[in-house]
Amino acid sequence: MFMNRRSFLGASAAAASVIAITGCSRGGGGGGGVTFLIDNDPSAVAGAEALTEAFNSSQEEYTFSVDTRPGGTEGDNLVKTRLSTQDMPDVFVYNSGSLFQAIRPTQNLTDLSDQPWVSRLQESFVPAVSAEDKVYGAPYGGASAGGIMYHRPTYEKLGLEIPRTWDDFIANCQAAHAEGVTGIIQSFGDTWTSQLLVLGDFHNVAANNPDFAEQYTAHQIGFATDPNALRGFEHTAEVCSSDFINEDYVSATYQQAIGYVAAGEGAHYPILSSAVAEIAASTPDLVEDLGFFAIPGEDAAKNGLTIWLPSGMYVPAFAENPDAALAFIEFVTSQEGLDILAAEAPPTGPYMVTDVDLPAEVPTATKDLQVYFDTEGATTPALEFLSPIKGPNLENILIELGTGSIDAKTAAQNYDKDVEKQAQQLGLEGW
Structure with missing residues (x-):
C-alpha cells in the first residue's frame, strides 16, 4: 500500500473486523505454515x-496464507496490541x-x-525503516507523491505549461477558470484531502531549509515560525477564497473530486498520486487524460516533489518461522515479485529498490513522477518520514482555515500546539 490515504493522513479507520482469508491468524510453526498480514x-x-x-508455487518448504486487518487508527491499535x-x-505490512x-x-x-536486498534499497527509503542504525523493514510496493493531478486536454487546449512556481500555478488556475473550467478542485467532504497543500509542500520547505525536520523534531522551529513552512497554510487560504475553486468544495468528496478532474470539469486537484490508480480502475478510458506535477514553490530552480514512501514488510522479533519470512520478503522485493x-x-x-523499473503500461501520470526521481535533488520524503512528530488534528485545522474561520497564521500556530502532546508522549527532548 502506499501509503494509502487512510494511513498517510490518519483519516477515519475502516470499519471492519479482522477476517482471515486463509489459514490461521498466527504465523504458526510446524508443517511450514506461515501467515502474511x-x-x-x-x-x-x-x-x-x-x-x-x-x-x-516456487518452492515446497513453506506454505503462506493471507490474513487481513483494518486500516486507519483501528489497524494501528491492532498492530501494536498484537506485537x-x-x-x-x-510477516506483516505496516x-x-x-x-x-x-x-x-x-x-x-x-x-x-x-539481508541481500538491503544493498538495493533506494537511499531515501532506508531511514524510514531504520532505528539505531539498523534496518528493520523492506519496501512493499512503490512510492507515491503528494502533488497536483491535472487535466492534460485542458492544458493542451489552452497552451499551458507545467508550472514551476506558485505564481505560475495560480495563473494556470485563472486561465482555466476564464475558459469555463474550474481552476482547482478541493474536497473537504473527505477531510483528509484538506492537507495536501501543506504536507505536499514539504519539498519546498526543505529546499529552503534543509535542517527543518531536525529543528522541528528538536522543537526549535515550527510551522508558524518558519515562513517557508507557513506558505502551505497561506496557499490553502488563497485557493479556498478564490473565484476559481469548485463551488461545492466544502461538501465535495474525494471520489467526486477525482471524477471532476478526470472528466475535465476541473483543471487541477491537489491529491496523492494514488488517485491515478483509482481512476485507472474505475474509468480506464479517462486515465490518460491525467498528468501529475509537484506542488510549485517560490523558486523554479528548486522545484521538486514531496514523496510518501511505501509501507514496510516486517518480521516480529518473536517470529516462529523467521527463515520463511526472510525468504518471502526476498521474493517480494525481486523483479518477479514486484511484477x-x-x-x-x-x-x-517508482519502486524503492534500485534495480526494478516501473511496468511499461502504467498511466502517464504515474510516469510523470519518475522524472522527479531521476533528477538529483528533486524529491524529498514527506516530513512524517523524517520526524516522528505528526499531529492528529491537521485536517480539522485546515478545514477551519479553508472555510474562513481562522487565518493562516492562526492555523499554523494551532497545528504547532497540536503536535506537542505527541512529542511529549514520545519523550522527545525539548518538548
Missing part, C-alpha cells in the same frame, strides 16, 4: 494473495516513517540489516 483494502488483499500463491502480546504473524517508530522496532522487530504485485495493485510511483 496485510490491511483489508481490496487491492492490497488481491496483491498479497497473488504473491503468496506465486511464492508457494505487545506476541501474537503477530511472521507503515514506514513516524508510525514505524511508534511500534518500538528495536524491541519488537527482527533486524534485517544483513506480480503490480498486476493486481498497480504502483502509484
Whole structure:
C-alpha cells in the first residue's frame, strides 16, 4: 500500500473486523505454515494473495496464507496490541516513517540489516525503516507523491505549461477558470484531502531549509515560525477564497473530486498520486487524460516533489518461522515479485529498490513522477518520514482555515500546539 490515504493522513479507520482469508491468524510453526498480514483494502488483499500463491508455487518448504486487518487508527491499535502480546504473524505490512517508530522496532522487530536486498534499497527509503542504525523493514510496493493531478486536454487546449512556481500555478488556475473550467478542485467532504497543500509542500520547505525536520523534531522551529513552512497554510487560504475553486468544495468528496478532474470539469486537484490508480480502475478510458506535477514553490530552480514512501514488510522479533519470512520478503522485493504485485495493485510511483523499473503500461501520470526521481535533488520524503512528530488534528485545522474561520497564521500556530502532546508522549527532548 502506499501509503494509502487512510494511513498517510490518519483519516477515519475502516470499519471492519479482522477476517482471515486463509489459514490461521498466527504465523504458526510446524508443517511450514506461515501467515502474511496485510490491511483489508481490496487491492492490497488481491496483491498479497497473488504473491503468496506465486511464492508457494516456487518452492515446497513453506506454505503462506493471507490474513487481513483494518486500516486507519483501528489497524494501528491492532498492530501494536498484537506485537505487545506476541501474537503477530511472521510477516506483516505496516507503515514506514513516524508510525514505524511508534511500534518500538528495536524491541519488537527482527533486524534485517544483513539481508541481500538491503544493498538495493533506494537511499531515501532506508531511514524510514531504520532505528539505531539498523534496518528493520523492506519496501512493499512503490512510492507515491503528494502533488497536483491535472487535466492534460485542458492544458493542451489552452497552451499551458507545467508550472514551476506558485505564481505560475495560480495563473494556470485563472486561465482555466476564464475558459469555463474550474481552476482547482478541493474536497473537504473527505477531510483528509484538506492537507495536501501543506504536507505536499514539504519539498519546498526543505529546499529552503534543509535542517527543518531536525529543528522541528528538536522543537526549535515550527510551522508558524518558519515562513517557508507557513506558505502551505497561506496557499490553502488563497485557493479556498478564490473565484476559481469548485463551488461545492466544502461538501465535495474525494471520489467526486477525482471524477471532476478526470472528466475535465476541473483543471487541477491537489491529491496523492494514488488517485491515478483509482481512476485507472474505475474509468480506464479517462486515465490518460491525467498528468501529475509537484506542488510549485517560490523558486523554479528548486522545484521538486514531496514523496510518501511505501509501507514496510516486517518480521516480529518473536517470529516462529523467521527463515520463511526472510525468504518471502526476498521474493517480494525481486523483479518477479514486484511484477506480480503490480498486476493486481498497480504502483502509484517508482519502486524503492534500485534495480526494478516501473511496468511499461502504467498511466502517464504515474510516469510523470519518475522524472522527479531521476533528477538529483528533486524529491524529498514527506516530513512524517523524517520526524516522528505528526499531529492528529491537521485536517480539522485546515478545514477551519479553508472555510474562513481562522487565518493562516492562526492555523499554523494551532497545528504547532497540536503536535506537542505527541512529542511529549514520545519523550522527545525539548518538548
